[in-house]
Amino acid sequence: MPKISVKSMKAKAKARPKSANGKGGPAALTSRRRKAIRFTPTRLKLLTPVPSDIEIAQAAKLKPVLQIAEEVGLKADELELFGKYKAKVHLEVRERLAKRPNGKYIDVTAITPTPLGEGKTTTTCGLSQALGAHLGKSVFTCIRQPSQGPTFGIKGGAAGGGYSQIIPMEDFNLHLTGDIHAITAANNLLAATIDARMLHERAQPDDDKLGKALTLDGQFTDSQRKRLAKLGLAANSLADLSTADKRRMFRLDIDPASITWQRVVDINDRLLRRIQIGLGDDEKGNERITGFDITVASEIMAILALTTSLPDMRERFSRIVIGTNTKGEPVTAEDLGVAGALTVLMKDAIMPNLMQTLEGTPAFVHAGPFANIAHGNSSIVADQIALKLVGPDGYVVTESGFGADCGMEKFMDIKCRYSGLIPNVVVIVATIRALKMHGGGPRVVAGRPLDKAYTEENLPLLETGAVNLAKHIENAKLFGVPVVVAVNSFKYDTEAEIRLVQKLAVEAGAEGAFKCTNWMRGGTGAIELAEAVVAAAEKSNHFQFLYPLDMSIKQKIETIATKIYGADGVDYLPEAEAKIELYTRLGFDTLPINMAKTHLSLTHDPNIKGRPTGWRLPIRDIRASVGAGFLYPLCGAMRTMPGLPTRPVFMDVDLDLKTGKVKGLF
């Protein structure tokens, strides 16, 4: 049976982690060197009360992106401008700066959040602003591009908040430079190809005629030559193949029930979750039940986030498994002859997008994979370029989706494994509100006023809930990385509450915990946090992965479940057992594991808060993103297509026709 080659991917993923500063040892270089980034901070004009995000963003002074690029040391021919305030940056920058040591690598994550979110992106921006505009450090922010679905649906935008944002926020939240649209196009070209191929194979039962229709004057395409090689067929043209060979070569014989590749739109369109296609008169006999995901759930997005180069991306596309044939053998995008076209559609999207924070520090906004069925981290290539640009005295601040049990674990075990980079500091964002919820506070629901448990001092509730923070601190330290806690503060928080969190955080192993007011005051409000991050980054680094890739699938899952989530063990439903057997047989068992679990609890049940013990994790099923390079066990039903509420955000969105400005985004 033909196996998908995951060898080169494994080799890359197995490579021994090297220090982010490229020296392999502790980052103890303290001599004064030229700062790689010399820049003019943008002065904030702080208003009280804090205006809306879009008002702050639209009042902000934007530097031309050419200035940002010059400040970070990019050359004009390394840029592709997209208007005056956005640019794509060529990957070749990495080669030009190959000899420059990397900067320090900071990952911002969070405790188990409330449904409101705890302000990771706001903290990420505020920390960067503090480092760059107030401590005079070279700094780069690397974050994800959001989906337009939530932007227009319930959640609103994702550019940070208050005086800690990426700007222009409209571009950030809307088309940006078209990367997500390119993913939609690529994903759907592959989807159309699958169904069209099945239709044409059904319409042409004659294998000789099928072979003729699939070749041009009997000549093979590059993809077809790869498939010939995979099947062990030696042939220079169609004439060299017997009818039986043609059958093997050209009749992919896709089992419709096996197809896992869905279509996508970057819109909350829940009516498309489950659909029947092929109901037209001309498509009779090709009806099939399938569905649409939101674009950011596409494996193409996960690939964009994890790829390291154009050739690597081409290879990952070729490996995408869309389902199996009727014999249970995987069918790939390369088998369908479409991997080259996918690469062409994505050749510009691979370049990270240069933007800026409100205080004029540089930012890359690039890739935004789902944080459950994918790994929820921004792109590797952006981090690689940024680490070179900031140089050995500089800092790259990136963010992982969801809580530390989800996004940070995947940052370490998947993203860092594929990039070869290792983090110097983990910043865990906590709020008094969320910790009280973990202590047993009433349910927190978007749009409803907060209970007084949250608006009045309550130290016992807070202390009980702080076990959640402690667990996340312990988890980060499992990877050998120092932890700093950022307490994203709200007006209700009392000084006693902040002090309690500080005490408990240090007891749990953090370097310290710091009150952050950067939402209200910009970088000024995160200076203490920034100073602590600088100090922590100088500590010697003992980074290690949680598990080696040569563990079995079950061992890997159980390691994550017991060590990170605190489960007693794992139970597998029959579908999951079958997949483990299948994927092991196909050689996918050496891929890293991407747990698809709720972020609202350390367990699989979003209602269980705090730091639960005495429970077992059920695995319902396991899927494979062979192109992206991970398996994703499903702990419960994962929604990959949100819906619109009765009154979606977009009802307030309009263009001010006098000023040309966008209204109503937040």
Place this chain on the structure above:
Amino acid sequence: MPKISVKSMKAKAKARPKSANGKGGPAALTSRRRKAIRFTPTRLKLLTPVPSDIEIAQAAKLKPVLQIAEEVGLKADELELFGKYKAKVHLEVRERLAKRPNGKYIDVTAITPTPLGEGKTTTTCGLSQALGAHLGKSVFTCIRQPSQGPTFGIKGGAAGGGYSQIIPMEDFNLHLTGDIHAITAANNLLAATIDARMLHERAQPDDDKLGKALTLDGQFTDSQRKRLAKLGLAANSLADLSTADKRRMFRLDIDPASITWQRVVDINDRLLRRIQIGLGDDEKGNERITGFDITVASEIMAILALTTSLPDMRERFSRIVIGTNTKGEPVTAEDLGVAGALTVLMKDAIMPNLMQTLEGTPAFVHAGPFANIAHGNSSIVADQIALKLVGPDGYVVTESGFGADCGMEKFMDIKCRYSGLIPNVVVIVATIRALKMHGGGPRVVAGRPLDKAYTEENLPLLETGAVNLAKHIENAKLFGVPVVVAVNSFKYDTEAEIRLVQKLAVEAGAEGAFKCTNWMRGGTGAIELAEAVVAAAEKSNHFQFLYPLDMSIKQKIETIATKIYGADGVDYLPEAEAKIELYTRLGFDTLPINMAKTHLSLTHDPNIKGRPTGWRLPIRDIRASVGAGFLYPLCGAMRTMPGLPTRPVFMDVDLDLKTGKVKGLF
């Protein structure tokens, strides 16, 4: 019953046409004036045999788009760069140059084509290259952006061909600056909104609760205030409305069977032609049969092509009718509260995209509506800006889709009506091959070798078929515009054949007919054509529309059918009769008519060639694009979603990983 206001649209459309040179009179200005565009032509290095389109395009010397912009007199702040070779141009240029008289306005169209196409875009580019690079004229090319569907499906790209192309051709044929992706996003946001609204109305039978869910603290959005005004309800907040008023206001009560708004993808995905949505467990009771069109068939695309400003685009979006309520009253995008968000999604797409031809003349590539269910012409705003930039001694060469009976008629009666511009010359592209087909030559099929009727001299066949050319010449002259014929020549054509076409064209009323070899030789091969166009543009202009808007729907259809197509009359099927009554009642009867007819015949039957007489045109149904501003009668089934062939173009497409160049596009 609430009527959709089409008043302002009608007022605009009814405005007396003014001369494209802005003076209202014949263009008799012959004094030497400063040429608005001073540019350095790019020298072509012609190779024989002519290499593939992509080889020519990739070997071409590209001017930086900043140089193109400077040459045409654009200021830096009027540009939004998209990489080094593309830029969007702000509409405000029109105001800065308001006092400059317009240039001459040339529309390139064609005889009834073979399925291979007769080279309109190649001629459009060649004519521009001749005017600009060889005759030293100020010139601008304005053409459509193609869909990625055909690019990856059967047809290949649409950037022209041989030595007459728009470059970079990969960008032209792929994402360009994301306009089509913005249309996909906008179209699908509206589609998701329709289904989500029906779902939420079903889930909430209580009108008070529905009103509460649709307002924020009882306050109305701008859209809701517009709907209140339309319904004649006076209210400042929710509290001012009775339950019955709330029912009228908030329960749109959309009739699912009436919905004409489809979802779109810019991919040939025939399995999506007819689908059933809402099959998920959480969507029970909301199942519905619907379908996907290809993006360029979206009304949003037609609006982009016909709009004249951001406020006008906002208004057109608000007028989009997606279907009716159960009482048969139209439901609009404004009723759904989404017109503002659509405008925000499309605010950048409204700016035309600046590119260049192979000989370095400037080009706008902007909008690409379908040529059957829409009007098949590039954008009004691009033409308006280009006419200002070239100035009174310059030339803007644009192109209409399909044959002159389709695209040119719509150019005149729809596009020019909404723009207020009038054309100075029509160029009709003909090929000896297509004329022989009209004379009775064997079927021409893509991918199959041409019959010897086409590869050997055959004057009688040619003379018989030339009646098709004669009819198109007569049609263009019905609008009062001089006609020049371009004979796009192939290697098989003999001099005697060319001379015969020249003689017959002049007899039919053309200014002349000219052999064009620009595919093989660039602008040099279209110099005679260009000189004839220059001479024809100096003739006095008697432009008139084919019909006034206050004719009834039937009178308008019958005018087009009898005068342009040569039908004896029109027959209406019952569905069409019902729509005529409905649209007249709703006040849509004053919109111009956009016939949805095959381009492969002057009749509705693609198999009938030549200049058919003694036939009647059947109208199956009529649809309304109220936002775009036209009704479209269906003469037969119009396919709005193509399919992929067994061996699609994309199978040859890949990225050369060494050079980074795209392979296999054509």
